[in-house]
Amino acid sequence: MPDQSAEPLARLAVTTPWHPTLQRPFAGSFVQATTAAVRGLFDRVDLYNTEDWTGPADPVQAQLVGKAYAALTSGPSRRIDFTARWTDEGYWVTDIPTPVTPKRDYATWAHSHESALAPVLPGGRFEADIVHGHVGIYGGWLAHRFARPDARIVVTEHASFLGRILGQPRSRALYAEVMDRADAVLCVSEKLRRELAGEFPGHTGKIHVVPNAVDIEAMPVRPKPVTELHKWIYVGKVAAAKGVPELVEAFGVAAKDEPALRLTILGSGPLVDPLRARTAELGVADRVVFHDAVPPQRVFEFLHAHDLLVHPSKSETFGMTTVEAVGSGMPVLVTRCGGPEETLGGLDGVAGLLIDVSDDPDVIVDGFRRLAQQMAGLDPDRARAELIGRYGARAVAQRLAGIYGVGDSAERNWAPAREQA
Amino acid sequence: MSVLLLAIGTTRARAVCGSADFLLARGVDVGLVAVDAESWQREGLDRRVTLYTLQAGEERHPLNRLGRVVRGVSAAAYNKVFSKLYRLLRPYVMWRVTRAQVVRQVDWSAVEQLVICDSHAIPIGWHLAKRHPGLTVGFELDRTPYADREPVATPTATTAMDSTPATAPTPAPAPASPTATGIDIDA
Numbered sequence: 001m002p003d004q005s006a007e008p009l010a011r012l013a014v015t016t017p018w019h020p021t022l023q024r025p026f027a028g029s030f031v032q033a034t035t036a037a038v039r040g041l042f043d044r045v046d047l048y049n050t051e052d053w054t055g056p057a058d059p060v061q062a063q064l065v066g067k068a069y070a071a072l073t074s075g076p077s078r079r080i081d082f083t084a085r086w087t088d089e090g091y092w093v094t095d096i097p098t099p100v101t102p103k104r105d106y107a108t109w110a111h112s113h114e115s116a117l118a119p120v121l122p123g124g125r126f127e128a129d130i131v132h133g134h135v136g137i138y139g140g141w142l143a144h145r146f147a148r149p150d151a152r153i154v155v156t157e158h159a160s161f162l163g164r165i166l167g168q169p170r171s172r173a174l175y176a177e178v179m180d181r182a183d184a185v186l187c188v189s190e191k192l193r194r195e196l197a198g199e200f201p202g203h204t205g206k207i208h209v210v211p212n213a214v215d216i217e218a219m220p221v222r223p224k225p226v227t228e229l230h231k232w233i234y235v236g237k238v239a240a241a242k243g244v245p246e247l248v249e250a251f252g253v254a255a256k257d258e259p260a261l262r263l264t265i266l267g268s269g270p271l272v273d274p275l276r277a278r279t280a281e282l283g284v285a286d287r288v289v290f291h292d293a294v295p296p297q298r299v300f301e302f303l304h305a306h307d308l309l310v311h312p313s314k315s316e317t318f319g320m321t322t323v324e325a326v327g328s329g330m331p332v333l334v335t336r337c338g339g340p341e342e343t344l345g346g347l348d349g350v351a352g353l354l355i356d357v358s359d360d361p362d363v364i365v366d367g368f369r370r371l372a373q374q375m376a377g378l379d380p381d382r383a384r385a386e387l388i389g390r391y392g393a394r395a396v397a398q399r400l401a402g403i404y405g406v407g408d409s410a411e412r413n414w415a416p417a418r419e420q421a
Numbered sequence: 422m423s424v425l426l427l428a429i430g431t432t433r434a435r436a437v438c439g440s441a442d443f444l445l446a447r448g449v450d451v452g453l454v455a456v457d458a459e460s461w462q463r464e465g466l467d468r469r470v471t472l473y474t475l476q477a478g479e480e481r482h483p484l485n486r487l488g489r490v491v492r493g494v495s496a497a498a499y500n501k502v503f504s505k506l507y508r509l510l511r512p513y514v515m516w517r518v519t520r521a522q523v524v525r526q527v528d529w530s531a532v533e534q535l536v537i538c539d540s541h542a543i544p545i546g547w548h549l550a551k552r553h554p555g556l557t558v559g560f561e562l563d564r565t566p567y568a569d570r571e572p573v574a575t576p577t578a579t580t581a582m583d584s585t586p587a588t589a590p591t592p593a594p595a596p597a598s599p600t601a602t603g604i605d606i607d608a
Binding site: 021022023024025053054055056058060061064065068069071072079080095097099100 | 432433435436439440508509511512537539540541543544546547550558559560561
């Protein structure tokens with residue numbers, strides 16, 4: 001628990017639809033890391049996690065669920081009280097299940113989140129000087145609806161589905177309100193900033209690029225440096241948008257010339273079975289392993305047991321897997337799909353190799369062969385140090401302190417959450 | 422003493438199984454009100470959890486018997502009219518079945534918490550909360566009362582959380598799990 005006798009600073013409320021829970025232990029780890037990074041800037045940090053609970057699609061049934069939920073959670077005879085729990089990361093979390101109806105637009109879901117959060121807040125609003133909403137819809141919307149009039153609102157946008165939100169007129173209207181009210185809107189990549197600035201040119205001045213924190217210092221560095229690129233690994237959703245079919249095809253080509261090559265595909269998704277069948281057709285089924293997704297803390301076991309992360313995604317707003325691989329001291333072969341060319345800016349040829357986004361598997365094969373020739377030029381220690389400087393908890397906390405307007409006190413009070421707690 | 426979990430679907434199976442394991446490891450009896458047993462066995466629910474299933478009762482309900490008659494007469498009438506009507510009435514039917522079966526079977530004097538585990542279970546949870554005004558009701562298990570108890574080793578505890586292989590990361594194909602996503606999430 002925090003030291004209550006300390007000199008009071010400001011209070012921060014964070015609102016997010018993603019945060020690790022028992023059901024979704026991997027969700028929102030970036031929100032968790034970023035909130036933990038700034039915990040030391042404040043007297044108290046409360047995080048409100050409005051988690052989607054998908055309910056019946058039928059409107060009548062959905063209405064029944066909504067009425068029963070309201071009766072249980074609000075009014076004089078409410079039966080369920082939401083209590084905050086203290087976390088190891090050094091802040092308070094209130095988990096708020098939010099019944100949502102499938103096949104609706106983001107505006108409807110945003111209003112569902114609003115209805116769920118309203119009875120939870122004492123006095124019907126965030127008692128915080130700064131409210132940080134993660135993703136414009138829903139976190140930004142909730143910050144806008146429940147922040148005190150004098151509170152500073154900061155919104156971080158990192159939704160890969162931003163385009164879908166802005167394509168729905170009602171949802172876009174809500175987003176426009178968020179943009180009007182927010183004091184600062186943070187994008188996790190320049191690509192996302194350009195997209196948002198293009199949609200809301202009148203607010204360009206308040207849109208900044210500030211990444212989420214990544215606890216790179218805590219990432220275990222591989223015990224032995226990579227000396228050859230025989231064991232490839234892909235980590236992530238097994239889907240066409242991630243370029244996994246091209247990866248399998250490319251592996252089939254490269255493996256013909258290099259008998260030592262192996263590939264592990266770590267993750268789940270709709271293409272697991274079709275791609276497993278494809279590896280058999282390519283004659284490499286015995287050299288490709290499909291492994292189900294694992295908790296984040298186990299990913300490094302897999303990274304350390306392989307030589308090269310291949311990440312051929314078509315689009316990424318940030319590209320966390322690439323950062324994790326470089327943070328663990330592993331070379332990467334990654335597409336210029338948005339986030340990675342920023343996260344690895346200046347590190348092409350140092351952390352690994354960037355290749356073009358393409359439907360042609362030969363691009364991956366060519367990249368692999370070039371990287372194999374450039375192995376001597378790789379400098380994993382420098383790459384890791386660069387990433388810590390950009391995305392480490394201290395670096396991001398200092399940037400957020402400026403955004404929050406708690407600059408000087410931030411410098412004085414910054415400390416890892418676990419030390420303070 | 423016991424905790425009663427209520428889950429109509431398996432969308433939040435990981436949380437349900439995790440809560441059950443936590444309680445069983447601390448010597449707390451666990452009951453689960455669910456539609457059927459098979460899907461929960463597939464999800465890895467510990468076999469020591471007492472299951473109160475609604476499927477048989479639902480099938481015996483007069484509305485369902487009427488449905489079978491309608492289907493016998495005209496499959497089109499069943500598909501186009503009856504099934505749509507039944508979808509609207511199903512929450513009511515499920516509550517009637519719960520009331521007729523589960524409410525009588527459970528020793529409510531021993532139940533410390535009722536945990537509503539998914540969205541579809543909320544209406545039944547509300548009915549049960551109304552019938553038992555003194556009962557603690559929540560959407561998540563309140564672990565505080567059991568936090569001080571030392572977990573004991575359990576020979577059969579298998580959970581959804583443990584479904585990923587504990588072996589080293591070398592080639593070991595594992596069954597795909599629709600709930601085990603989360604790597605490389607940008608959103």
